Amino acid sequence: MHCRKCHQTAAFNMRHHKLALCQDHYLEWFVAQTQKTIERYKMFGRDDKVLVAVSGGKDSLALWDVLLQLGYQADGLYIGQGIDGGIGYSDLSRQKIDIFIEQHTGVKLHVVDVDQVYGQTIPQVADQHRASKPCSACGLIKRHIMNRVALEEGYTCLTTGHNLDDEAAVLFLNTLRWQTQYLARQSPILEATHPGLARKAKPFCRFYERETAAYAIMRGLDYLYAECPYAVGSTTITYKNLLNELEDAQPGAKLHFYLSFLSARDAGFLDVVTEDVVLNSCDNCGQPTTSPGLCAFCRLWQNRSIGKDTHVIPVSVSLVGTPVMPVGEEIY
Numbered sequence: 649m650h651c652r653k654c655h656q657t658a659a660f661n662m663r664h665h666k667l668a669l670c671q672d673h674y675l676e677w678f679v680a681q682t683q684k685t686i687e688r689y690k691m692f693g694r695d696d697k698v699l700v701a702v703s704g705g706k707d708s709l710a711l712w713d714v715l716l717q718l719g720y721q722a723d724g725l726y727i728g729q730g731i732d733g734g735i736g737y738s739d740l741s742r743q744k745i746d747i748f749i750e751q752h753t754g755v756k757l758h759v760v761d762v763d764q765v766y767g768q769t770i771p772q773v774a775d776q777h778r779a780s781k782p783c784s785a786c787g788l789i790k791r792h793i794m795n796r797v798a799l800e801e802g803y804t805c806l807t808t809g810h811n812l813d814d815e816a817a818v819l820f821l822n823t824l825r826w827q828t829q830y831l832a833r834q835s836p837i838l839e840a841t842h843p844g845l846a847r848k849a850k851p852f853c854r855f856y857e858r859e860t861a862a863y864a865i866m867r868g869l870d871y872l873y874a875e876c877p878y879a880v881g882s883t884t885i886t887y888k889n890l891l892n893e894l895e896d897a898q899p900g901a902k903l904h905f906y907l908s909f910l911s912a913r914d915a916g917f918l919d920v921v922t923e924d925v926v927l928n929s930c931d932n933c934g935q936p937t938t939s940p941g942l943c944a945f946c947r948l949w950q951n952r953s954i955g956k957d958t959h960v961i962p963v964s965v966s967l968v969g970t971p972v973m974p975v976g977e978e979i980y
């Protein structure tokens with residue numbers, strides 16, 4: 649198989665695009681496609697301050713790398729989750745980010761260590777709430793911290809490395825359950841519809857996971873191959889596997905599924921759902937919450953006295969009705 653552009657031996661073949669490219673042309677194509685996605689969904693421009701949430705994995709490091717290549721003002725945010733899982737997962741992920749920074753001189757990284765700031769690691773919080781897995785707490789805490797850092801540090805857009813496989817799996821899950829409010833919020837770009845909400849974008853939403861992996865490998869990015877130990881057996885992986893089977897039989901099925909959904913969404917298919925959502929400001933931290941009073945993040949920590957962060961529960965807040973782990977409660 650030969651590169652469509654230079655006719656040398658192809659390094660990568662994308663059946664769904666009927667496109668094979670050599671390494672140099674693949675890297676060029678990938679960066680150009682990212683720029684097209686940024687423009688197509690009006691994500692951000694050269695004057696924007698962009699924050700990239702980085703985990704040490706291929707997607708987030710590839711995203712940071714591409715944004716820097718494209719000349720955007722892109723800084724990183726790393727959230728230390730305190731996950732060990734028998735492999736020192738969080739330490740390894742931090743190491744990969746440190747290597748990235750050594751290779752990309754002059755870049756800026758914000759680090760929020762959950763244990764240091766809030767007094768417990770994410771698995772410890774989950775244990776305290778008797779959750780079998782830390783994923784609900786993890787998602788909630790990461791969303792809150794990403795939003796807080798983006799707003800407090802003056803970033804005009806918060807970006808994540810979600811790829812097409814991630815987006816299609818979530819779409820599949822939410823469609824099977826007809827979670828219309830979650831569907832209404834699934835988008836390559838989420839506007840800041842509340843003063844306590846950062847604008848969010850997913851510039852890799854049209855790339856298959858194997859495309860981001862190919863980019864990271866061809867670029868020589870040293871990323872963490874291991875998944876989070878808690879991802880094993882997750883629902884999302886089950887849906888990803890199902891969609892992979894479908895993709896094998898019908899190349900392009902995932903992309904078609906996702907893009908058709910976006911078209912339906914743009915045509916107003918979910919407008920009625922969006923109109924119903926009222927966002928309140930959390931009494932403690934000011935971030936948006938769908939229920940009045942404290943947001944799910946503040947309720948998660950409400951039984952703990954934590955002193956190192958200004959965005960924690962002040963003593964004066966009445967702490968009644970301790971909830972068990974709030975699962976998927978916030979939809980912003």
Ligand code: SF4
Nearest residue numbers: 782783786876878879
């Ligand atoms: S699998 Fe994902 S959500 Fe669950 S604990 Fe790990 S990083 Fe957090």
Ligand SMILES: [Zn+2]
Nearest residue numbers: 651654670673
């Ligand atoms: Zn070529």
Ligand SMILES: [Zn+2]
Nearest residue numbers: 930933943946
């Ligand atoms: Zn709050």
